[in-house]
Amino acid sequence: MGFSLDEPRKPPAVFALELIALSFGPPLVLGFGLAAASGPEQFLPGVAVGAVVGVSAASLRNELRGARAKRE
Numbered sequence: 001m002g003f004s005l006d007e008p009r010k011p012p013a014v015f016a017l018e019l020i021a022l023s024f025g026p027p028l029v030l031g032f033g034l035a036a037a038s039g040p041e042q043f044l045p046g047v048a049v050g051a052v053v054g055v056s057a058a059s060l061r062n063e064l065r066g067a068r069a070k071r072e
Helices: 013-040 042-069
Strands: none
Touching: 013 042
16 A cells, blocks of 8 residues: 555545555554553553554545546
């Protein structure tokens, strides 16, 4: 999953799956990672940081999809 304008647009189902993965993957991974590394009380801060990362990546993905639509 690269961020490039040279690729053609992906089908809507693939795009939706990517956005869901970017929205929910990083919060869970960072939450469980921090909980495993420093204790269960760090799960929620890890989820918060992961949510920022995931939403930012999903937003960038959405902007690139719009830029690709303008180029076509």
